[in-house]
Amino acid sequence: MAARKPTGKLLDLLNQAIAREIQVSVQYMWQHVLWKGVKGFAVKDALKKIAIQEMKHAEAIAERLNYLGGVPTTKPAPIFVGNTLREMIRQDRKDEEGAIALYKRIIDTAGAEGDEVTSHMFREILSEEEEHHDVFSTLLEEI
Numbered sequence: 837m838a839a840r841k842p843t844g845k846l847l848d849l850l851n852q853a854i855a856r857e858i859q860v861s862v863q864y865m866w867q868h869v870l871w872k873g874v875k876g877f878a879v880k881d882a883l884k885k886i887a888i889q890e891m892k893h894a895e896a897i898a899e900r901l902n903y904l905g906g907v908p909t910t911k912p913a914p915i916f917v918g919n920t921l922r923e924m925i926r927q928d929r930k931d932e933e934g935a936i937a938l939y940k941r942i943i944d945t946a947g948a949e950g951d952e953v954t955s956h957m958f959r960e961i962l963s964e965e966e967e968h969h970d971v972f973s974t975l976l977e978e979i
């Protein structure tokens with residue numbers, strides 16, 4: 837059992853996280869489908885792999901939110917696919933930056949509420965988001 841009843845603030849942050857995870861899993865999947873040009877070869881497998889990781893994040897966060905008594909959203913944050921490869925990956929890097937900022941907030945909020953499990957879970961997810969950010973940053977140098 838959770839140490840204390842979570843606040844509405846934490847539950848709301850978890851739903852924001854879920855909305856973002858659904859957004860990027862669809863976004864990266866469609867970018868993987870719609871990539872074009874020779875340089876697209878460098879990015880399509882990375883997009884596919886990361887899209888699957890984001891879906892797993894959405895599921896894990898939704899399970900946690902459900903356990904804490906919240907109702908997981910089914911609505912993604914606005915999806916931006918982009919037209920050129922550069923436009924796509926630039927947006928993706930920005931979205932990873934948004935995830936990193938939000939997950940640091942969640943780690944702090946959960947910690948302040950004595951919810952060590954949520955805090956720990958988001959530390960692990962955060963390290964994957966930092967890897968994604970690194971992948972997109974490296975790809976942007978190549979395309």
Ligand SMILES: [Fe+2]
Nearest residue numbers: 857889890893
């Ligand atoms: Fe994620």
Ligand SMILES: [Fe+2]
Nearest residue numbers: 932964965968
């Ligand atoms: Fe990510």
